[in-house]
Amino acid sequence: MDGEKNTQKPAASFTFLCKSCGLKIRVAKSQSGKKGRCPRCKNVLIIPSGQQPAPPTNQAQPTDTDPNRKDSLLDPNLFDIPKELKLSPTQAVEPNGPESLDALRGQIRTVEPEPVVERQLPWFVDIFLYPTSLSGVIHLVIFFSGMLLLLFLSTVGICFPRLFLLSFGILVIGYFFYYLADCVRDSAAGSSRAPGIEMQSDGLDKLGCILAILRLVVCLAVCLGPFCIYFLISGKTGLVFWLLLTGGAFFFPMILLATILFDSYAALNPVLIIASIFSAFLPYLGMALLFYGIAVSLTMATMALPPSWPSFLVVQGAGIYVAMILANILGRFYWQYKNKLNWEV
Numbered sequence: 001m002d003g004e005k006n007t008q009k010p011a012a013s014f015t016f017l018c019k020s021c022g023l024k025i026r027v028a029k030s031q032s033g034k035k036g037r038c039p040r041c042k043n044v045l046i047i048p049s050g051q052q053p054a055p056p057t058n059q060a061q062p063t064d065t066d067p068n069r070k071d072s073l074l075d076p077n078l079f080d081i082p083k084e085l086k087l088s089p090t091q092a093v094e095p096n097g098p099e100s101l102d103a104l105r106g107q108i109r110t111v112e113p114e115p116v117v118e119r120q121l122p123w124f125v126d127i128f129l130y131p132t133s134l135s136g137v138i139h140l141v142i143f144f145s146g147m148l149l150l151l152f153l154s155t156v157g158i159c160f161p162r163l164f165l166l167s168f169g170i171l172v173i174g175y176f177f178y179y180l181a182d183c184v185r186d187s188a189a190g191s192s193r194a195p196g197i198e199m200q201s202d203g204l205d206k207l208g209c210i211l212a213i214l215r216l217v218v219c220l221a222v223c224l225g226p227f228c229i230y231f232l233i234s235g236k237t238g239l240v241f242w243l244l245l246t247g248g249a250f251f252f253p254m255i256l257l258a259t260i261l262f263d264s265y266a267a268l269n270p271v272l273i274i275a276s277i278f279s280a281f282l283p284y285l286g287m288a289l290l291f292y293g294i295a296v297s298l299t300m301a302t303m304a305l306p307p308s309w310p311s312f313l314v315v316q317g318a319g320i321y322v323a324m325i326l327a328n329i330l331g332r333f334y335w336q337y338k339n340k341l342n343w344e345v
Helices: 098-107 123-132 134-155 162-188 206-234 239-262 270-279 281-304 309-341
Strands: 013-017 024-028 035-037 044-046
Touching: 123 134, 123 309, 134 162, 134 309, 162 206, 162 239, 162 309, 206 239, 239 270, 239 281, 239 309, 270 281, 270 309, 281 309
Parallel strands: none
Antiparallel strands: 013 024, 035 044
């Protein structure tokens, strides 16, 4: 009939649920009994012959996080996770809860800092008591006895090979400087009394003793090398002579401190040394004056004593005692002004 619009009835269809993932699928009735693939889980399924009953409204619909689904992202079978690391629902903890914090604390190995012993006396008195700890007194005896024995063996050296005397001397003197470097590090951590030494499994660190001597020689060469070269070439003791000597002596404490704490000759960088001195100039100047004041006082006292064996023993013991005090002064300077130096060691 003219004017009548031709209309086509849509094919009858029905819906059913995928047995694997629960996806609701609409198909034409003509597809009943045929095989197909689920658009979501891609599993092969057989299209039923009619519409399946709708699920109850209170039934929980499957979601992407449902652990019972085969394609669930939380399915542990999809991951290579050891069974002992999988948490059961009862083991789960809130990410910000106290149980999770305790678990993290149990996994982190913390090292408690050593307590810093505050000075019980005024600093200008307490620094002279630095070697009076048990370990300090023991080392005083060791160094004094070692130096005395070395002198005795050198006097009667005809009975000992020179190589033996040289090796023994390097061991005694090297351990002395090795311990002084440890005093600097311990004082830089805030200690006010002489520390002990942790021996290695095979005994004393002989290589460390040799490196301690080498460190001191290098620092002295850097600071006093220009002064010595100038004097050897010119043979004069004029203004340049005293400027080089004063400058080298002024830079020596900072150079020695940086070399010990960094444990590297890279600390001899002039930019680092000069910047460090100017970052705490007045405190460093006071430390250097105290450092050399004690050393000069010991030298003058030594020169005033008559040349005799008792005088030599007194000077030797006093020198060892004062060296430990100077090591403490050097380390405590870093402890007091480490924020200004900003070395991050």
